[in-house]
Amino acid sequence: MxxxxxxxxxxxxxxxxxxxxxxxxxxxxxxxxxxxxxxxxxxxxxxxxxxxxxxxxxxxxxxxxxxxxxxxxxxxxxxxxxxxxxxxxxxxxxxxxxxxxxxxxxxxxxxxxxxxxxxxxxxxxxxxxxxxxxxxxxxxxxxxxxxxxxxxxxxxxxxxxxxxxxxxxxxxxxxxxxxxxxxxxxxxxxxxxxxxxxxxxxxxxxxxxxxxxxxxxxxxxxxxxxxxxxxxxxxxxxxxxxxxxxxxxxxxxxxNKEERDFADLPPEVVHLYKTSLLLVRTQIDQNGAILAANDSDILQFNRDHYSYMWPRDGALIASAMAKAGYTGTVAPFFTFCAQALNEDGYLQHKYNPDGSVGSSWHPYVVDGEVQLPIQEDETALVLYALWEQYKSGKQIEDCQALYATLVRPAARFLLEYVHPTLELPKPSYDLWEERRGIFTFTSATVYAGLMAAARFAQLFGDDRRHKRYEDGAKSIRAAMEKHLYDPGIGRFLRGIYLRPDGGVEKDFTVESSLYALFALEVFPVDDPRVQRTMEAVKKSLRVDTEVGGFARYQGDYYFKKSHDIARVPGNPWIICTLWVADWEIAKAKSLEELQEPKNRLLWVVRHSLQSGVLSEQLDPYSGAPVSVAPLTWSHATFVATVLRYLEKVNELR
CATH class of the missing domain: 2.70.98.10 (Beta-galactosidase; Chain A, domain 5)
Structure with a gap:
C-alpha cells in the first residue's frame, strides 16, 4: 500500500x-x-x-x-x-x-x-x-x-x-x-x-x-x-x-526560495515540481543519507525494504536537487559518501542511514571465481553529481575538502578497474542490480565520473591528475564506440558479457538507461548512433495500453503484470518515461517540438496520487501504483526533467 x-x-x-x-x-x-x-x-x-x-x-x-x-x-x-x-x-x-x-x-x-x-x-x-x-x-x-x-x-x-x-x-x-x-x-x-x-x-x-x-x-x-x-x-x-x-x-x-520562471508549463506541473522538492526533502537524513523509499509494505514481498542509501540513486537525486538550488540540503550526502568509501576507492552496494553497509545480494564468488560485488556506476555517479553540485553552488571550499578524501581515491579506482584488452570498465552489476557484465550505462557513468574528476583537478591546479583523468575518460569513450556500439543493428548495446573462452557475448536488449549516452555528455545529442539508440528505446519500450509510459527494458520481470511482451515490455516506470522526455527535450530544435515532453510531464501528473506522491512503477492496465511510494528517485527525476525543459525553452527563445 x-x-x-x-x-x-x-x-x-x-x-x-x-x-x-x-x-x-x-x-x-x-x-x-x-x-x-x-x-x-x-x-x-x-x-x-x-x-x-x-x-x-x-x-x-x-x-x-x-x-x-x-x-x-x-x-x-x-x-x-x-x-x-x-x-x-x-x-x-x-x-x-x-x-x-x-x-x-x-x-x-x-x-x-x-x-x-x-x-x-x-x-x-x-x-x-x-x-x-x-x-x-x-x-x-x-x-x-x-x-x-x-x-x-x-x-x-x-x-x-x-x-x-x-x-x-x-x-x-x-x-x-x-x-x-x-x-x-x-x-x-x-x-x-x-x-x-x-x-x-x-x-x-x-x-x-x-x-x-x-x-x-x-x-x-x-x-x-x-x-x-x-x-x-x-x-x-x-x-x-x-x-x-x-x-x-x-x-x-x-x-519558494528560488525565483523561477516556469515558462509555459501548466500549473499542475509546477505544483508537482514543488511537491516533489518537498517530498525529496523528507527522504534525506540530516547526516547525509538520501533514502530510496521508506514504504515498509515492501517487506511483505521479500522481507527487505528500500530504506537504504544507494549511492547511484542518491547521486542522481543530489544532482537534481543541486540544480534546483538546494546545494546545502544535499551537501552532507557527499561527506557521507567520502566516509563510506572503501579503502580501495569504491562504494559498496548500499548503506544504512547511519553509514553502516546495507544488505546485499551481490556475491563475492561465482562458479568458484572471486569477483568484486559492486555496481561501479554508484561510485562514478557520485563524482559526476559532486561536479554538478559545484557548478550549481560554487562551494569551492567543500569540494576542496572532498578532493583528497573522495574525488582522488574514487577516480583512481575508476582508472584501475579497467579490462586490460577491452579498455572498458571491468564487469560489475548493472544499475538494476540484476546481472553482471560490462554495460553501456555503467561505462557512460565511468566516463562522466572521470571527466568530473578531471575538472576538479583542473580547478585545483592539479595538472598531472587532470590529464590522467581526462585521458582515462577519453579511453573509455573510445572503447564504448568500439565494443558497445553494434554497426549491424545501428545502435548501442545494453552491454556485453565475457565468456570463459575469452570471447564476448553481446546483449541486444533495448534498455531505457541508454539515455545516459547523451544525458552524461558521453556523445552529442545529435550523434546518429545516439539518435538511433533512443528511437529504438521509444519504439521498443513504449507500453501500448491506455496507461502508456515506458518500461525499463524488454522483458522486465520485476512486479510483472503482463505476459503480452509485444504490447507491455514491462510495467511503466516514472523515471524511464521521464528519461524519454529528457531525450525529446535535448534534441528539440523548436518550441513546438517541446510539446511531446510537456505531455510526458502531464502524464506523470495524471499518474501521481491525489496527494502528489509518485510511485516507482505503475500497473500497465489500471495505472495503480506498483512497488513503493513515494520513490525519491521518481520525484527527483521529475524535478530534473522540469529543469531541463525550462533550460531548453530559454535556449530556444
Missing part, C-alpha cells in the same frame, strides 16, 4: 496510508529504526453511543497537502455519524515533534458530545519485546519507552487535555490491544503495561448543532524522559496551533 502522506524534518519521518493509519515512524535516522513497522496506529471517533475508526468504509476521505508545504490537508466526512473532520499534520521543522490539528464539525441538529481516540501501536527499535507504556499523572500524558527511545503523547481541546487513557497488551495471548477497549467509547484506565503493548488516549468535545471546534494532538520523540518532557512543555508554552502554522510557513519559504 502506498504512503500518500509523509511528513518529516531529517530526523523524524512519519508516513500515513490512504486510510489515515500511521504506518511508519522513523527516528533518529530517516529510514532507520521504524518504531511502527507497518502496523496500524489509528484515529477513531465516538458520537452519542456510536463508534467508528477512520479506516472504515463509511468515511469519505480526501488526502492532500496544504499549499506548497509539508503540512497535510485532509478531509474526512461520515454521513451517518453527521460529522466531518479537517486535519492538518506536520513535523516541527527542527525538533522531533509530530503535531496534529483536528477541526471537528457537528452536522446534526442537536448538541452532542464527541470523543476522539488516538491509538498507538509502537514497536520501539523495531520490536515489541520489552516495551513499556505508562500513564504519567504528573504531566497528564501517556508515553512509551525502551532504552534510548521515548515517545510521549498529549493533546488538548477547549474542554481540557487527555480525558481517558488505557495501556495494555497487544497481539499476545489473544489480547488484541487497547483499540478494542475504545470501541464502547470508554477506556479502562489501566496505567502501565510492559512487553508487547499499545496505548489509547481520548479527548472530549461538546458541540452545539452545526458547531465546529478544534483539538490538538502531539507526539514528542526523544532519547530520554527528560528530552520528551522538555519537548512536551515546549509545545504547551508555544501553542500547538502557532507551531503548526510556523511549520507550514517554513516549508512554503523553503520550496
Amino acid at each position: 502506498p504512503r500518500p502522506l509523509v511528513v518529516g524534518n531529517g530526523k523524524l519521518l512519519i508516513n500515513f496510508d490512504d486510510r489515515l493509519h500511521m504506518r511508519d515512524l522513523y527516528y533518529p535516522y530517516v529510514g532507520q529504526l521504524n518504531h511502527v513497522g507497518g502496523h496500524f496506529s489509528k484515529l477513531g471517533i465516538w458520537v452519542q453511543g456510536r463508534f467508528s475508526w477512520l479506516d472504515e468504509d463509511g468515511w469519505k476521505r480526501q488526502l492532500g497537502y496544504d499549499r506548497e508545504s509539508l503540512v497535510t490537508d485532509v478531509h474526512a466526512h461520515h454521513e451517518h455519524l453527521a460529522v466531518s473532520l479537517q486535519m492538518a499534520d506536520g513535523v516541527h521543522q527542527r525538533d522531533p515533534i509530530y503535531l496534529k490539528k483536528v477541526c471537528v464539525r457537528n452536522h446534526a441538529n442537536e448538541a452532542r458530545e464527541i470523543r476522539l481516540f488516538f491509538n498507538h501501536d509502537f514497536s520501539l527499535n523495531e520490536t515489541e519485546v520489552g516495551d513499556t507504556a505508562v500513564y504519567d499523572p504528573i504531566l497528564s500524558t501517556v508515553y512509551h519507552y525502551k532504552r534510548n527511545v521515548y515517545m510521549m503523547a498529549n493533546g488538548k481541546t477547549p474542554e481540557g487535555g487527555i480525558d481517558q487513557f488505557s495501556v495494555g497488551i497487544k497481539r499476545f495471548n489473544y489480547a488484541e490491544g487497547t483499540w478494542r477497549d475504545a470501541e464502547d467509547g470508554l477506556l479502562a484506565g489501566n496505567p502501565i503495561a510492559q512487553g508487547s503493548v499499545d496505548s489509547t488516549i481520548s479527548f472530549r468535545l461538546l458541540l452545539q448543532p452545526h458547531e465546529e471546534k478544534t483539538m490538538y494532538y502531539w507526539l514528542c520523540v526523544g532519547d530520554s524522559y527528560d528530552a520528551v518532557r522538555t519537548l512536551n512543555q515546549y509545545v504547551l508554552d508555544n501553542d500547538p496551533d502557532r507551531l503548526l502554522g510556523r511549520v507550514a510557513v517554513y516549508w512554503r519559504r523553503w520550496v
